[in-house]
Amino acid sequence: MADQIGELFGSVPADLQSFVLASQVSQAEAKKYFIESFRIRKWRRTGIIWWNVLDCWPQFSDAVVDYYFGKKLAYWYIRRSQLPFLIALDEPSNWHCSVVACNDTLEAVRGRYAVTDADSGALLAGGELRVGVNRSEELARIRVSHGEHRLLIVSWETELTSAGNHYCLGKPPFDLAWYRERLARIASIEPRFDAGGVGA
Numbered sequence: 001m002a003d004q005i006g007e008l009f010g011s012v013p014a015d016l017q018s019f020v021l022a023s024q025v026s027q028a029e030a031k032k033y034f035i036e037s038f039r040i041r042k043w044r045r046t047g048i049i050w051w052n053v054l055d056c057w058p059q060f061s062d063a064v065v066d067y068y069f070g071k072k073l074a075y076w077y078i079r080r081s082q083l084p085f086l087i088a089l090d091e092p093s094n095w096h097c098s099v100v101a102c103n104d105t106l107e108a109v110r111g112r113y114a115v116t117d118a119d120s121g122a123l124l125a126g127g128e129l130r131v132g133v134n135r136s137e138e139l140a141r142i143r144v145s146h147g148e149h150r151l152l153i154v155s156w157e158t159e160l161t162s163a164g165n166h167y168c169l170g171k172p173p174f175d176l177a178w179y180r181e182r183l184a185r186i187a188s189i190e191p192r193f194d195a196g197g198v199g200a
Contacts, residue, residue, distance in 0.1 A: 001026070001060070010173030022176055024073040024198045025183075027062060029168065031074050035081040036088040039102040042136040050078075076193045080165060085109050085131075087139070087154045089167040096141040097169070099154070103131040111158030115142065118151035118166075118185050129156070144169055151182045153189065164189035 002012045005022040008029070013019045031050060038048045055067040064075040081088070084105045090098040103109050114126035125140035142152075149170035156163060166186045168174065187195040 004030075008172050008174060009176045009179075013176065018176060021180060021198045025176075025179055027064075027072065028074040028077040031064075032077040032081050035078065036086070036102075037090075039081075039086060039104070040088055040090050040098075040100045040136055042102065042104075071194065073195060073198050076187075076190075076195070080163070080190065080193075083163055085156075085158060085161070085163075086165065087113055087129075087156050088165055089115070089142070089152060089154065089169075092144050092146055092169070095143060095145070097144050097152075097167070098138050099125050099140040099142060100136055101129055101131040101139050102136045104134060106133055108132055109158050109160075111156055113139065113154065113156040115140070115152055115154050118153050118182060124152065129158075146171055149174055149178060151185065153185070155189070 001023050004026045005019070006012050008026050009022055013022055034048060034050070038045045052061065052063045054065045055061055055063040058067045064072050064078060066072065084103075086102045088100055088102060090100055099115055101109070101113075109129070109131045111129050112127065113129050115124045116122060117124060124142045129139055131137050147170070149168070152167040152169055154165040154167065166189065168179075183195050183198075187193040
């Protein structure tokens with residue numbers, strides 16, 4: 001875990017609370033990435049298995065719920081990434097990120113979406129959406145720079161639901177203080193999201 005934290009944040013925190021936060025962010029962002037990457041590439045990749053949901057004894061592990069039934073940050077990220085309808089951003093390619101709607105339902109989905117910069121509030125992409133049955137479709141492409149660290153917020157409303165997602169733009173290492181400041185914004189996308197246990 002220390003190696004993973006060092007890779008993502010450039011150093012390993014010396015104090016326990018920061019280490020806990022960094023380890024949970026590392027786990028949560030990794031699981032989010034794997035799930036969304038597979039969903040974006042639907043029918044080229046059609047399945048992912050992740051396990052170790054619940055610890056069977058008190059320990060330091062990659063479970064998403066600890067022995068005492070405390071939900072780790074990864075629980076909330078996975079919950080969001082596995083919604084039947086999801087909008088996610090793909091990794092940058094040719095100076096752009098694709099905004100992709102992933103519809104795993106048996107109904108076409110219509111609605112509206114927006115992608116904004118969490119710090120400036122600038123609208124980066126948005127408009128009407130219509131996504132076919134059981135498929136993933138690109139909605140837009142956003143011009144990006146690989147050298148920037150930005151938090152992008154995605155929100156959408158359809159006939160059935162409204163929800164949201166986030167995307168951390170940039171290559172590691174990220175600054176842990178930068179991420180900590182934005183964790184409350186990530187949590188606020190969903191009213192039931194609880195990041196309080198990891199120092200938000």
